[in-house]
Amino acid sequence: MIKKLFSHTAIYGLAPQVPKIAQFFVLPIITQDLTELDFGVAGLLTAYTAAISVLSFLGLRIILVNSYYKSPSQFKWAWRQIYGFLTFWNFFYAFILSLLIYLVIPEVAEVNRWWIILINVAPLVLFGPVATIGSTYFQLKQQPIQIATRTAIFGIVSVLLNLFFISYLKLGYMGWFWSTFISTVLSNASYYYPVNFQLNLTPIFNFKWRSIRRFLKVSLPTVPHYYSGYLLNSSDKMVMDLVGVSTNNVGKYSAAYTIGNMIQQLGNAAGLAVGPMMMKAYKKGKDLEARNLVFLLQIGFLVLTFLISIWSKEVFSFLIRNETLSQMYGLGIIIIMGYNYRPMYLGANNKLFYLEKTHVIWKVTFIAGLINVVSNIILIPFFGFEIAAYTTFVSLLFMGYAGYFIPSVKKLNYVNYHPIKWLVLTLLLTILAYYLVEVDEEIKLIVSIIALLMAMRLGFLFKKKFG
Numbered sequence: 001m002i003k004k005l006f007s008h009t010a011i012y013g014l015a016p017q018v019p020k021i022a023q024f025f026v027l028p029i030i031t032q033d034l035t036e037l038d039f040g041v042a043g044l045l046t047a048y049t050a051a052i053s054v055l056s057f058l059g060l061r062i063i064l065v066n067s068y069y070k071s072p073s074q075f076k077w078a079w080r081q082i083y084g085f086l087t088f089w090n091f092f093y094a095f096i097l098s099l100l101i102y103l104v105i106p107e108v109a110e111v112n113r114w115w116i117i118l119i120n121v122a123p124l125v126l127f128g129p130v131a132t133i134g135s136t137y138f139q140l141k142q143q144p145i146q147i148a149t150r151t152a153i154f155g156i157v158s159v160l161l162n163l164f165f166i167s168y169l170k171l172g173y174m175g176w177f178w179s180t181f182i183s184t185v186l187s188n189a190s191y192y193y194p195v196n197f198q199l200n201l202t203p204i205f206n207f208k209w210r211s212i213r214r215f216l217k218v219s220l221p222t223v224p225h226y227y228s229g230y231l232l233n234s235s236d237k238m239v240m241d242l243v244g245v246s247t248n249n250v251g252k253y254s255a256a257y258t259i260g261n262m263i264q265q266l267g268n269a270a271g272l273a274v275g276p277m278m279m280k281a282y283k284k285g286k287d288l289e290a291r292n293l294v295f296l297l298q299i300g301f302l303v304l305t306f307l308i309s310i311w312s313k314e315v316f317s318f319l320i321r322n323e324t325l326s327q328m329y330g331l332g333i334i335i336i337m338g339y340n341y342r343p344m345y346l347g348a349n350n351k352l353f354y355l356e357k358t359h360v361i362w363k364v365t366f367i368a369g370l371i372n373v374v375s376n377i378i379l380i381p382f383f384g385f386e387i388a389a390y391t392t393f394v395s396l397l398f399m400g401y402a403g404y405f406i407p408s409v410k411k412l413n414y415v416n417y418h419p420i421k422w423l424v425l426t427l428l429l430t431i432l433a434y435y436l437v438e439v440d441e442e443i444k445l446i447v448s449i450i451a452l453l454m455a456m457r458l459g460f461l462f463k464k465k466f467g
Contacts, residue, residue: 039251134191260335267342341400348403368399
């Protein structure tokens with residue numbers, strides 16, 4: 001169990017880091033050809049498009065997952081119905097996305113308005129939901145190599161294209177958009193043949209509306225839940241734009257997220273790895289086994305984020321060859337440590353997904369997102385854009401831990417996850433990291449070695465006790 005958890009998490013987590021390693025060497029080159037304005041335009045448009053991205057799948061992934069486990073001999077029929085329905089739906093979604101981009105594009109980028117619209121909607125029109133269906137199938141079959149290989153290959157392609165478009169052609173923010181477009185098209189295309197021909201998951205366009213309505217009755221309540229991911233991770237930049245923060249300052253905030261985005265991706269990878277294992281444990285009535293998986297992830301996340309945080313000053317200085325942007329490491333620490341919410345969030349919510357208690361899930365996550373948005377609207381005009389990192393930190397921890405204190409959720413979790421202890425430990429490590437980042441490198445090296453030795457000791461004891 002432990003070996004599979006960490007091997008699959010490593011595969012899912014390291015695959016996105018392969019292009020990140022390439023980016024590690026490319027970023028110092030391309031940042032010489034980028035300005036705060038480029039970061040700002042890209043950050044703002046990404047924030048606005050992410051605002052409606054949750055509508056592209058309408059939460060129907062929960063039906064894919066549950067039908068796979070609960071109807072193993074008939075799940076393909078449900079998947080093909082969903083595939084056909086979403087193929088049509090994506091044309092409507094592409095129109096909404098085009099209209100949004102047209103309305104919100106910054107004035108400085110209006111010259112490229114139609115290209116940006118085309119770049120964003122073309123993958124939807126050409127391939128529909130095929131990538132999500134393919135990746136979900138391989139995840140549930142516990143074949144992480146299928147997903148990881150694509151992630152690594154097309155991630156590297158994107159990085160190399162960034163180098164070409166930004167540093168060679170000097171396209172600025174448009175270099176990011178073109179790189180994302182080409183790598184996304186290639187990634188979607190790589191799923192098309194396996195899904196439609198090898199797995200025979202061809203779309204049923206004459207789908208049964210009765211079945212789709214039944215699916216949507218379960219999936220639509222999860223839309224606010226998934227939308228909370230946007231409210232927590234991307235809405236900050238949109239709020240900054242609405243309250244009059246300059247594009248340059250939005251760019252600084254986007255730079256502060258450089259490492260935080262990697263930790264967020266690692267959290268998503270851990271969810272992909274541990275999800276099928278927890279579902280199997282729930283199916284067998286082994287809630288303690290599911291909890292132990294969460295605890296293992298939590299230990300790993302706390303150690304990793306703490307070490308990255310105390311070295312963030314050096315990391316930012318190396319990665320971002322822009323003196324102004326590289327000084328954002330202080331905000332970076334708050335953002336990085338906030339993503340420690342993820343393992344405990346999985347512990348609170350995966351049981352609800354398995355039992356299809358979707359009317360409960362969205363309450364915590366959506367409220368967490370609203371806390372972030374409302375706080376930013378109120379506080380940014382008074383305290384500046386930097387306050388957004390702190391509101392995000394609080395909101396992420398709320399989303400990760402609040403579920404444990406809801407009576408209806410507590411009844412479904414038959415084992416104690418000790419949320420207060422994990423929350424206090426996260427807060428203490430965040431405060432410690434914020435101060436240690438400024439000490440001499442020799443002291444940080446000693447602290448890092450001690451932290452690693454303690455983590456290894458805990459891992460050994462955990463493995464000895466639970467196996």
